[in-house]
Amino acid sequence: MADITRLRPEEQAVVDAFHRLYYPFFGDTRWMGVEAQKCPFDLFVYQELILELRPDLIVECGTASGGSATFLASICQLVGHGEVVSIDIDNSAGKSQPLHPRLSYVQGDTLSPDTLQRISELVAGKQCVLVILDDDHNRDHVLEELRCYGRFVTNGSYLVVEDSNVNGNPVLPEFGPGPMEAIETFMQQSNEFEIDRSREKFLISFNPKGFLKKRGEARHGPSQYEAGVPAPGEDLLQKLEIIKLQARMMNEMRLKLESMQRDKALMENSLGWQMLQRYRGLRNRLLPANTPLRRWYEQLRLRLISKD
Numbered sequence: 586m587a588d589i590t591r592l593r594p595e596e597q598a599v600v601d602a603f604h605r606l607y608y609p610f611f612g613d614t615r616w617m618g619v620e621a622q623k624c625p626f627d628l629f630v631y632q633e634l635i636l637e638l639r640p641d642l643i644v645e646c647g648t649a650s651g652g653s654a655t656f657l658a659s660i661c662q663l664v665g666h667g668e669v670v671s672i673d674i675d676n677s678a679g680k681s682q683p684l685h686p687r688l689s690y691v692q693g694d695t696l697s698p699d700t701l702q703r704i705s706e707l708v709a710g711k712q713c714v715l716v717i718l719d720d721d722h723n724r725d726h727v728l729e730e731l732r733c734y735g736r737f738v739t740n741g742s743y744l745v746v747e748d749s750n751v752n753g754n755p756v757l758p759e760f761g762p763g764p765m766e767a768i769e770t771f772m773q774q775s776n777e778f779e780i781d782r783s784r785e786k787f788l789i790s791f792n793p794k795g796f797l798k799k800r801g802e803a804r805h806g807p808s809q810y811e812a813g814v815p816a817p818g819e820d821l822l823q824k825l826e827i828i829k830l831q832a833r834m835m836n837e838m839r840l841k842l843e844s845m846q847r848d849k850a851l852m853e854n855s856l857g858w859q860m861l862q863r864y865r866g867l868r869n870r871l872l873p874a875n876t877p878l879r880r881w882y883e884q885l886r887l888r889l890i891s892k893d
């Protein structure tokens with residue numbers, strides 16, 4: 586396995602040069618058609634981490650289009666265990682947030698009391714929790730997240746700080762203090778985590794020194810995966826998940842129907858609608874349906890409103 590800490594300076598210079606060359610193109614990365622703002626090497630590392638740890642819950646701060654969240658959920662699906670909750674302050678892309686039976690969303694600022702309360706409810710009782718910080722990359726925000734979200738990470742699992750490569754590490758030198766500086770301060774103040782540089786084995790990672798492993802014995806989630814063979818019961822689990830997905834879709838349809846009913850009620854209470862009803866009542870009294878007079882009136886009306 587490549588050890589990033591043992592590269593000679595001239596080797597590190599080559600890696601950094603490629604990192605800078607590649608960086609402008611990383612936005613063109615998709616998982617199942619959805620944009621994932623990640624380095625593909627890091628996605629592969631997440632896959633390995635999920636298989637090793639089998640987390641019960643992955644908390645992702647920063648959803649954007651949902652590509653990375655869907656990737657994580659897909660790997661949980663393949664492993665047969667775990668769920669993902671992804672938080673974003675902006676759900677303007679809300680309607681197109683990708684659906685996956687193992688993925689849910691929370692809207693809000695990651696550091697707001699409401700969000701922290703919601704996440705602490707979700708992690709309660711979980712054996713293995715993995716956290717990924719990928720939202721606001723300014724140092725002070727990330728440092729506060731390290732403090733608040735570090736406590737949700739279970740022993741032996743990871744707190745991944747994304748995008749520590751900015752501010753000249755080695756990209757975007759003009760960024761200003763960011764995730765790397767937050768990691769440095771956090772590691773001076775806390776002894777709970779160690780930096781695991783073995784997760785940078787592909788040499789290029791957008792998260793240099795960003796894979797923080799919580800000290801202590803890991804408690805893995807149950808193993809339901811063996812050499813690509815679905816575990817017994819996996820079939821049933823998949824069916825249950827399809828039922829869950831269908832239930833969510835039904836719920837969305839019900840909400841849409843309810844909002845249509847509300848729109849209908851609004852229309853019926855409007856002055857325009859009431860005047861139209863009055864006009865129809867008068868017309869039916871003066872020109873009863875199925876009479877020659879009413880037929881003549883309808884023909885005249887159609888001729889008047891037609892464009893010819």
Ligand SMILES: C[S@@+](CC[C@H](N)C(=O)[O-])C[C@H]1O[C@@H](n2cnc3c(N)ncnc32)[C@H](O)[C@@H]1O
Pocket residue numbers: 620621622623645646647648649650651652653654672673674675693694695696719720721
């Ligand atoms: C780098 S993108 C996330 C990328 C995504 N994880 C991926 O890999 O595809 C950052 C996201 O964080 C969100 N964000 C920024 N500040 C936030 C905050 N304080 N709380 C929650 N979300 C925030 C933004 O709306 C944006 O969608």
